[in-house]
Amino acid sequence: METFATATVMDPAVPGFARTRRHAAPAAGRSRPGCALARKLAGFGPLDEQDRAALEGLTGYVRPVERHTVLVEQDGVADHALIVFAGFASRDKHRASGRRQIVAYLIPGDLCDRGVLHDYPLDHTIEALTHCLVAKVPRAAYLDLLGRHPRIALALQRARLAEEATAHEWVANVGMRSGTERTAHLLCELMERLGMIGQVTDGQYDLPLTQVDLADTLGLSSVHLNRVLQALRRDKLISLREQRLRILAPRQLRALAEFEAGYL
Known part of the structure; x- marks a missing residue:
């Protein structure tokens, strides 16, 4: 089963993907686990x-x-x-x-x-x-x-x-959004959460999850999830090659998911 390794955002100027919190954290760095x-x-x-x-x-x-x-x-x-x-x-x-x-x-x-x-x-x-x-x-x-x-x-x-608040959003994700919308929402959320701890560098973040993990998160079958990912790729919202996920159109992806980062 395919494992995703890295995601890349092609439009780093999009508001929200590297959003500054109420209190700004220190500069990015991953040298120490703390x-x-x-x-x-x-x-x-x-x-x-x-x-x-x-x-x-x-x-x-x-x-x-x-x-x-x-x-x-x-x-x-x-x-x-x-x-x-x-x-x-x-x-x-x-x-x-x-x-x-x-x-x-x-x-x-x-x-x-x-x-x-x-x-x-x-x-x-x-x-x-x-x-x-x-x-x-x-x-x-x-x-x-x-x-x-x-x-x-x-x-x-x-x-x-x-x-x-994130738990509430996940319930809404599974209950109200289509498979395509909920997948887009999760990708946007992870970009936010990882960005807050300095683990988004040059628009990239590690996503070491299998399609089974993602399917079990989104309430989809692995076959359905695979179709969703293919549709996102066909619509030129993402590109998936050799364990590299690239978000080609962040604004469109956020609009598709109706993603608002305020709950984070």
């Missing part, structure tokens, strides 16, 4: 040097995780905060038949702290979609971080609101 988390939270509120140093300190908990590793089981109560520093993970719902619906992506800088904060079980599974770098931060260390760094705690609260 950068994505600091950049994301800086987009939701100003952080000082002590805050950034504390976030960098979490990299001591980072470990590599192989693709398809289950990070938190459904109905499990995690005694740690789970933070993705590299790669793509997902929140999944599974049926007894084995069918899967991906209900959210966890990209670098995203986290799950439900068990730590609320001692409450997850109603879904968290799984690594790709090779990932993941930190499992023990409850005591995580709560200490929030207590000592109120700016981080506030930024995390705002990030949760954006995550909730």
